[in-house]
Amino acid sequence: MRAGNRWILVVLAATLLVPSLMAKGQKEAGDKSRPYAGTTVRCVFPVHPWTDGVKKMVPAFTEATGIKVEIEELATDPMSNKIAVEFNAKSTNLDVVYVRPLNETKLFGLNGWAADLHPYVDGDAAFDVKDFADATIQSLTYNGKLLGLPTTTEHQILYYRKDVLEKAGLQVPKTLDEMMAVAAKIHDPANGFYAMVNRGKKNIAVTQFSSYLHSFGGEFNEGDKALIDTPEAIKAYKYYTDLLRKYGPPGIVNFSWPEAAALMAQGKAGMFTDADAIYLNVVAPDKSTVGDKIGFAVFPAGPAGSKPFNVCSGAIGVGNFSKQKEAAAQFVKWMTSKAAVMELQVAGNSGARKSVWANPESTKSWPKELVEVVNKSNELGVGWDRPRVINVTQARDIISEPILVGFEGGDVEASAKKAQAAFQTLIDGEKK
Amino acid sequence: MKTGRMRGGTPPAAVLETMQANDWIEKHVRTLFTLPALVFVVVMVAFPLGYTVVLSLRDWNLTTGSAPRWVWLGNYASLFADARFWAAMGRTLAFSFGAVAIETVLGVAVALFLNREMRGKNLTKTLFLLPMVATPVAVGMVWLLIFEPTIGLANHMLGLLHVDPQPWLTSRKTALVSLMLVDVWQWTPIIMLVTLAGLAILPRDPYDSARIDGAGPVQILRRITLPLVMPTVLVGILIRLIDALKTYDIIYSTTQGGPGESTETLNILGYVLGFSYFRMGLGAALIVLFVLTVTAVSLLVLALKNNVDRRVGW
Numbered sequence: 214m215r216a217g218n219r220w221i222l223v224v225l226a227a228t229l230l231v232p233s234l235m236a237k238g239q240k241e242a243g244d245k246s247r248p249y250a251g252t253t254v255r256c257v258f259p260v261h262p263w264t265d266g267v268k269k270m271v272p273a274f275t276e277a278t279g280i281k282v283e284i285e286e287l288a289t290d291p292m293s294n295k296i297a298v299e300f301n302a303k304s305t306n307l308d309v310v311y312v313r314p315l316n317e318t319k320l321f322g323l324n325g326w327a328a329d330l331h332p333y334v335d336g337d338a339a340f341d342v343k344d345f346a347d348a349t350i351q352s353l354t355y356n357g358k359l360l361g362l363p364t365t366t367e368h369q370i371l372y373y374r375k376d377v378l379e380k381a382g383l384q385v386p387k388t389l390d391e392m393m394a395v396a397a398k399i400h401d402p403a404n405g406f407y408a409m410v411n412r413g414k415k416n417i418a419v420t421q422f423s424s425y426l427h428s429f430g431g432e433f434n435e436g437d438k439a440l441i442d443t444p445e446a447i448k449a450y451k452y453y454t455d456l457l458r459k460y461g462p463p464g465i466v467n468f469s470w471p472e473a474a475a476l477m478a479q480g481k482a483g484m485f486t487d488a489d490a491i492y493l494n495v496v497a498p499d500k501s502t503v504g505d506k507i508g509f510a511v512f513p514a515g516p517a518g519s520k521p522f523n524v525c526s527g528a529i530g531v532g533n534f535s536k537q538k539e540a541a542a543q544f545v546k547w548m549t550s551k552a553a554v555m556e557l558q559v560a561g562n563s564g565a566r567k568s569v570w571a572n573p574e575s576t577k578s579w580p581k582e583l584v585e586v587v588n589k590s591n592e593l594g595v596g597w598d599r600p601r602v603i604n605v606t607q608a609r610d611i612i613s614e615p616i617l618v619g620f621e622g623g624d625v626e627a628s629a630k631k632a633q634a635a636f637q638t639l640i641d642g643e644k645k
Numbered sequence: 646m647k648t649g650r651m652r653g654g655t656p657p658a659a660v661l662e663t664m665q666a667n668d669w670i671e672k673h674v675r676t677l678f679t680l681p682a683l684v685f686v687v688v689m690v691a692f693p694l695g696y697t698v699v700l701s702l703r704d705w706n707l708t709t710g711s712a713p714r715w716v717w718l719g720n721y722a723s724l725f726a727d728a729r730f731w732a733a734m735g736r737t738l739a740f741s742f743g744a745v746a747i748e749t750v751l752g753v754a755v756a757l758f759l760n761r762e763m764r765g766k767n768l769t770k771t772l773f774l775l776p777m778v779a780t781p782v783a784v785g786m787v788w789l790l791i792f793e794p795t796i797g798l799a800n801h802m803l804g805l806l807h808v809d810p811q812p813w814l815t816s817r818k819t820a821l822v823s824l825m826l827v828d829v830w831q832w833t834p835i836i837m838l839v840t841l842a843g844l845a846i847l848p849r850d851p852y853d854s855a856r857i858d859g860a861g862p863v864q865i866l867r868r869i870t871l872p873l874v875m876p877t878v879l880v881g882i883l884i885r886l887i888d889a890l891k892t893y894d895i896i897y898s899t900t901q902g903g904p905g906e907s908t909e910t911l912n913i914l915g916y917v918l919g920f921s922y923f924r925m926g927l928g929a930a931l932i933v934l935f936v937l938t939v940t941a942v943s944l945l946v947l948a949l950k951n952n953v954d955r956r957v958g959w
Contacts, residue, residue, distance in 0.1 A: 414903065464812065
């Protein structure tokens, strides 16, 4: 190599070194106020409007703390499977995890997978853990340990096309019977317009079915007693599947919420019952062609009244095997702080902080109708949207079978009886 | 080694040492050269398999938080008593044998068609190979769109032929067959490729004598080409069968075993038992049975191949 070339190399190497030296200097200078600067926390989160909101807030967090954040996004089911698999392998680089309280609090608690957050939040007046709705904290507590901090609350509501109902001269349905009647009138499959869209896919449909079940006066289980073949439950199964078989799009059995919300957003569906938390997917201008024509209503009443679910659907916690729990806890606290929940709620994600809900600013940008519907749903709501057992996924698989049979036009009652037996066996097995 | 020094009596100690070392290496060269591969196989294959077998003898339910306990063959017994297991077994075999049978017929036919001098032969071959190099999950996504009941390409094409739209992946009756179709689309080329290779090395003499004896093209195909190329085709079938039995990605990325359990093969059920229901021991037992099934099928095909080889005189 010629001498000249060698010099070029030295200069190049030096320029490469300078920024890293500077970075090192910065880190040392900020050490006291930013004790975890330079670390990277890895998060596993679901594809969800809440995650979109958090991603926008990460730069500010990194700026303030020096902690870098990596977010992996997956569809909800693969996400929680992935988390369970990694926890099971005692993975040390699973720092921040998404917790669905009704699915995972027991599982994570029993196995000691999620770290207790009490040491990080107790005595922190500015964070004020008591500000979260009590039920949400309860749903995340296992044996006195706080396994996550609530991020989202969800209520099942009715989305509908104002213009379509208006044109047909129809009122917004207040009961399930009215909803069926409205569906029959606006259904127009020949022109690619379907009156009703909901979740239909296997166990994913179960949570959204819960509001129907409860409004018919049914229940998944009461303690150790499975209840999915009661007359109320069978009526709910029949209603849900009749509605979608007659007035839903083809292929409903493969619909999760993204497919259903997309159909609604593309103006191809008339009504949709799902969580309020995904309303941006239905109305946001970048996702929807009919955003300004979408109305919101309280979940229609069944024989037992209107019983939409009102649940803490998501939370974030810290992996118990993580090597940087402090940094992870700092991230979790940041994203559930009053300021962050406010920012997220303003962006359309209903949080669980009482002080934020009390502040009208937090929902100022929301459609006014939606705020009213959410407040009303808060009063009516049932606090669970899935069977209250340990093996939630398996129970949901069992409970979803009569839904599939109903979609096929089969014997729902016989299927419910069969599912009931399987569900009871599952519950009995858990008692041992 | 410098030969100059060697000539003058005993070599110095250092050189002697080197020579001894060389001797040792030479003596153990077989062991030494295969050692890395051996270590790899032990670490990556034997250990996980052994661990799975051990796991399959224990009851380990993550949802209860209790420690694993020995149940010996208990997990196997509960699988044998479970209708869901047998249904998955039936589906796995139906999917694999069904798909591979179609692939074999199509693959051999295409190979016979391409096995001659023609314009654009290489281009055609390359086009046929494209599905094989695509990532399975991406393939799954694309087919999910093709099979979409309202706007999908599949029903659009059927519409052009005045055939009623089909539910494809959204009905228990058609989902498994639709997935077989995807497998056929993706993997027929490998049978074609293997068959082409077999055709290329066929001896010329039988053809010449057959033609002299006045055999027609159909006779030549039935009596000479197919029997002679059969051993090679069977290798392709074996590779494909093992692969088809193991299919996971296509199914998971499209139906995840649904609607209901209609596309739940052994692999998918194993995943569900292990990672959705957290029954680790039960999942492991299922995987052990699955490995045994794949082995049994492979041995069967190998026996068939030996039989054919003997008849052809290979």
